Amino acid sequence: MITVGHKDGSIGKLPVTHFTQITKGFLTHTVIGGEFAIAHDSKNIAFKTLLGSCVAIMFYDKKLKIKGMNHFLLPTTNNTNEDMKYGLYSVEAMLNEMYKMGCTKSNMIAKISGGADILNVGITSKSIGHRNVEFALDFCKTEGFQIVSNHTRGTFGRVVLLTNNFETFIKTVNNEDTNNKVVRDETKLQKELSKQPALAEYSKGTDIFNTQSTQTMEINLF
Secondary structure, eight states: OEEEEOTTSOEEEEOGGGOOOEETTEEEEEOOTTEEEEEEGGGOEEEEEEESSOEEEEEEETTTTEEEEEEBSBSOOSOOSOOTTBHHHHHHHHHHHHHHTTOOGGGEEEEEEEOOOOSSOOSSSSOHHHHHHHHHHHHHHHHTOEEEEEEEOSSSOEEEEEOGGGOEEEEEOOSHHHHHHHHHHHHHHHHHTTSSSOOOOOOSSGGGGGOSOOTTOEEEEO
């Protein structure tokens, strides 16, 4: 079973048999905006997500070999509702579930990715991506989590694949179709900033890990 936190605030379990997509030899769950996922390495399931200005914080308990990935859209909200689309609630909810599984802070490390400036516009002096990255860095520092890798900012979206032993693959998005998809979602997010709650999903485009051509993508293991 894997633990999945949904954008409506609910948290549930899904059997590994629920997943059919294969990426790099792993059954794969796509984490969309406003979700998180947690699994033990023994389940042999990978998590992947497509990030524009959104950020994914990933945690790993080195002793128990349990990994978690979230995908949040904005750092915080004044909305009192429990909402996974916001970093503060999402990361706290994910960590609480990991602690229930026996994870301990002293055994955990973190990685951060995302926060690109896809659009050259913003409603404040700091872009959405900048604010999301600042939140992720500040949270990990304040809570005492060691950040072992930080693949953030820039002007292109990226696909992140999290596999066993905390191996994390990045593909920088630099092809027209996926770029256009990310820009559409970023534009939608900008428009939604004045509303509560904000919502943008990056559920499409994550299949680029399965394409044969990599000429237009930077591939990194980080």
